Amino acid sequence: MGKAFKDVEGQTYMVTIIAPKSDDFSSYELQKNMHALFQQAGAVKVSEAKIPNETIDAIPDATRQELLMGLGDVWNSPAETWVVHRPTDEIWIHYATTTAQASLAVVETAAFVATAALLPPDQLKADLDRTGKAVIHVNFATDQTRVLPTSGAQMDAVIALLKADPSLRLAINGYTDDTGTDEHNLALSDGRAKAVLAALVAGGIGADRLQAKGYGRTNPVSTNVDEAGKAANRRVELIKL
Known part of the structure; x- marks a missing residue:
């Protein structure tokens, strides 16, 4: 059962x-x-x-x-x-x-509708150069670590960025909203960050240029009082190393 x-x-x-x-x-x-x-x-x-x-x-x-x-x-x-x-x-x-x-x-x-918009390589580079951080838009299966096919273009954009600058190394940080227990959210965010890393490695990026870790519900960028706020907190950040 x-x-x-x-x-x-x-x-x-x-x-x-x-x-x-x-x-x-x-x-x-x-x-x-x-x-x-x-x-x-x-x-x-x-x-x-x-x-x-x-x-x-x-x-x-x-x-x-x-x-x-x-x-x-x-x-x-x-x-x-x-x-x-x-x-x-x-x-x-x-x-x-x-x-x-x-x-x-x-x-x-309801049938799944992708709400994440593609962040192209030039915008990723601009964000990383300006703040050292970029939030990428990745769609995952609900409460799972599986990256959905709708995120393929975003993964391709990150791969293109990394291939254009062989010296670039990135940390992949995963976050969740506040739904569920801290233990569950930590494991979920960590699994999602590692799933993104695996997708980038599968695209030809060396694993030694990447690291991945989940931080659960910590460091929210919005409130968790409505779905829009929760969606903002469920995110994957790229940090320049």
């Missing part, structure tokens, strides 16, 4: 299910009916377990309050996760029940 957590973004529907009279509520009957509905929709169960408290507590308080209707009593009861895989998107289902009520959250993911 499920072995890791995944951030899912998209159109969301959340509801708490209760009976008109508490004596009429049957968690078993409702669960059987909900399972039938999920399966009819083509969903497969990917996990059924209690979510660790440390994972729940890592969710910002404001976000947790917004999700309360759909989360249910995940502090004390197990939750089920189901997913429907479709050609252009996915539907994720979170279902939790107690002896008194049930909670349902459904997220329909």
